[in-house]
Amino acid sequence: MKKGLKGLFSVIILSMILSACALDSSSTKDSSASDKKGNTESSSAKSTEVKEYKATNLEALPNKTKARKDTFIAGISAPGGVFLPYFYENGWDGNATDPMFAPLVNLDPTGKPVGILAEKWDVSSDLLTYTFHLRKGLKFSDGSPLTADDVAFTLTLLHDPAYAGEQDISLTAIKGGKEYKEGKVKSIEGIKVVDKETIEITTEEVNAKSLLILGGQVLSKAYYGKDYQFGKLDYLKELYPKPLGAGPYKFVKYVPGQEIRYVANEHYYAGTPKMKNLIFKVIDTSTSLQLFETGELDYAGFSADDDTVEQLKSLGFANLEVGPVNDYGFIYVNNSRPQFKDKAVRQALVYGLDRQKIVDVKFKGYGTVANVPVSKVSWAYNDEGINKYEFNAKKAKELLDQAGWKVGSDGIREKDGKKFVIRYLTRTADDPIIPIAKENYQDIGIKFEPEIMDFNAIVAKLGTKDYDFAAVSTSQILDPSDPVEEFATGNANNAAGYSNPKVDELIKKGLNTLDIEKRKVIYHDLYKELNDDPPVILIHYRQSAKAISGQIEGLHPDNFTGISASLPNISIKK
Template sequence: MKTSRRKPYLHRRLTALALAMMTVVGLSSCGVNTQSSSGANSSAAGTKVDTINYALWSNPSGRFNPQTYQTDYDRAIVFTVFSRLVVLDKDQGYQASLAKSYSWSDDYTTLNFELRKGVKWHDGKPLTAADVKFTYSAIADPDFPTGIPEFAKHLKGFEDYTEHKTDDLAGITVEDNYHVSFHFQTPYSGALTYFTDKPVLAEHIWKNTPVKDWNSATELLRNPVGTGPYKFVKFVDGQYVQLEANDDYYGGKPATKNFVFKVVNQDTVQTAISNGEVDIAEISDWNPSQISAYKDAGVNVIEETADGGQYLSLDTANPKLSDQRVRQALVYAIDRKSIVDSLLYGHGKVINADVQPDDPALPKDLNTYAYSKKKAQQLLSEAGWKDSDGDGILDKDGEKFTFQINFPTGNKIRELSAPIIQQNLKDIGIDATLNSADFNTTLAILQDSGRRYDGVLMGGTFRPRQFGGSNWWARWGSDGEAKTALDKVSSDVEEKSYLKSAADYLRIQNKAVPFVWLYSPNDGFAVRKQVKDFSPYTYETFVNVQQWYVTK
């Protein structure tokens, strides 16, 4: 086995080779805290309250399955109820969590996990390696309801399994209750990242439900059973999700008895957190007056590098958007810097590819599509769109260039950006209209692959070493040049080669414009001063949730 000391990951200058060589990460370096929380040992322990209230901007869909969830609102609940084999540390290095340790084979095609002993599901049944195999075999099933992830396609035996030539996926083997191995067809640079994003689920809970029915199994979806720090209690649609402490959690007994995710309107969240109805809320408005109001009320404001971005998804299968020049024109037409300056007050960055803004794989020579009405109009003209009747609206072959901007409610900045984008498009002769709905209704537009649309405003989370993810809804990249480039990225383990391959793919994406990249807002949290041990970092908000507590 290859062995090496762990070093910082990605833009902290970790090479992929060193990453692949990381092995036997034990309890002492584990991402979860195996000691009692400081709250439990504090002299102020007697003044603790028994509930933490955490604000969500939008209602979760109730899809609390760790493999099929598709919104950040469901993800928050999933990451609190379920556990992951590995998590990311502050330097974006991989840390064993539900796993006790892991190791790579000499050729980097086999990843071995040793699981912690004594871990129990919330219903008292023991977690075993069989649960791990069941979880990650399911995603290779051709009936997997959200589309087979790239991770599964890299496993040995994938084709035979997905074509029902065998009932056993050769790419996942179990030695005993505590040892499970993943075998890949080639070295796979994004393997560990997948585990940081998709927790393990219980075989005994889900095995009797066909995979094709996983997203319609409402009773199971809305009563999740995990191994995480908090147990599920209740989901009141549109209001809250109630959890209670898992006293047997392997990372230590949670410091707070109850955890409640409250659905709070962004217009009232400041009042809610100031009067104690909510303890923690993500910041939705960087207006200096709003930030000052928080601070004046004694509320702490935490700001960190973003792990996500906002974008306008384009239906590249839509005939009027199938021409690359038209899509490029849309990016030029939107004054994205103005959106960052006016709506985020500079607390964010304009983005030009599906990648974290400070990722070392981001090439410096990408087209930045600087705001230019002239360039946008030139490209549209080249694509045949002209105002032939002088009414101010572009047309082609007798068709007016109409464009409906669909956007979900719940994210204040995104809502405010919609009319700005609408006006930008009108300025170049596109008849743009707005259509708002609740988050899940808007998301359904993207989930229906057969449905045509113009544009959908949406947000996605970046994933280290993974590109083309399903949470960046693009009807593009599944074949041709982009697919070839993605395959090269995923198989490059050596850092120099990986960075070149990733940059090549990002250049292809940047040119093709599968969506209008808008901005990456800095993440921020408003936290009551009574909240203790809340310490989020990029990609990981709930990694130490068992340590959080609130004093009176």
């Protein structure tokens, strides 16, 4: 459950360049779903289904695969060697830490919380106090005990003023946390160790995301805290390449540019994993299909298309899952610029763009048009009563006329002496949005000019709002609040420059209750408001293909934990 860089904005931008922060060449987090069946649906249908193709000929397994009797190999793209939760900035390092560091609470395949190191938890009636009950006899991989003191140390470390990692612990508003960070007190009032297996955490604001943040991966106080001094965290850098956690696997070695090796942790709370050895092989994602075909990998993920799916099916030895990814693609619209401030103009820009054609060209049957800002696998997804903005050039022209943008002698609309020109930032010249948007927008009197630039240049322009349009995709969505929080007025990550008081209110309400059924209603209302007053142009939901060697049993990639939740249970078929 990681976000790679600080804040949602950074993650969204990061996802434009990272293709697979979770051992999956098709997404920033390994994201196949666990439910079964068909892989095509209308854009209005809610589908979390996956289409499965079972291996038909295990005799066709590559010799390299057959030779492995106690080892599982998956690909990883570009780890940086910072193997410490909360401190890495490279999302791949986050994936590398998952086998070694277990959280108190994780997400199940439906996106709902489930206990890992915490046997259970209680939340007070005012929703401000969380009491975690740890499982008995927990140990770190060196055999040392894991207790509530370690949880308290982890949360305290995240409040240290020298901490500059990706986890914003302030979101939980732990009582006394701000005072500790400012050096006014020596301990955090809201963190109370009741006994070695119980910790009580009191917060000052209700936040639906607090459970997962407070219940994150646990660091050993004895190991990571032995040299701790307030305001001084540089000592931890020496421990980045020497991780110690309580996950199903323990670290063996890292060979930069080649592999990360792990061995089963005999102290893991659920028992020693069935697979003795785990290897994350450092790969170029462009070669992952070849590596899977030749037996170098037991698992690989790909962007879904007919050629790839058919090629994987033809191998005979692969179990294949094709299904939705837990993200969505969209185009940022710079609402702070005069031409985009008018809601009617933004509506016209959605009507005037053939999004279905873009999806068809880009995903060739393995994607659908997005109409609400959350993935289809989320429990919050609901597009009932939502305007689908089906391609309608006539409607777009009417709205632009009403907004005062009149067609000039050159066919380009203008208002107050300013031509309607959209400059679109993208990283690739073969972006299918370019030719489609050029044609569509020219037809309604708008000039569309693509600007091809590198990742860092796009990040800089988005950060300073020096753009008109920019194509992006969200990272993996753990909570429905994740992708919409940035639309709140004044949010530091509000790259769209959007402001709507009703949206602000609904975003806040969505976080101020822990009741999922109540949150569903709130987010549906929010989606309706964002649909009527669109801050961005939603484009697509997509699918990916997951290939698993037919001799591997127990591996079930999902949209929230990738392959990490399955790791303790995988084995080689006898």
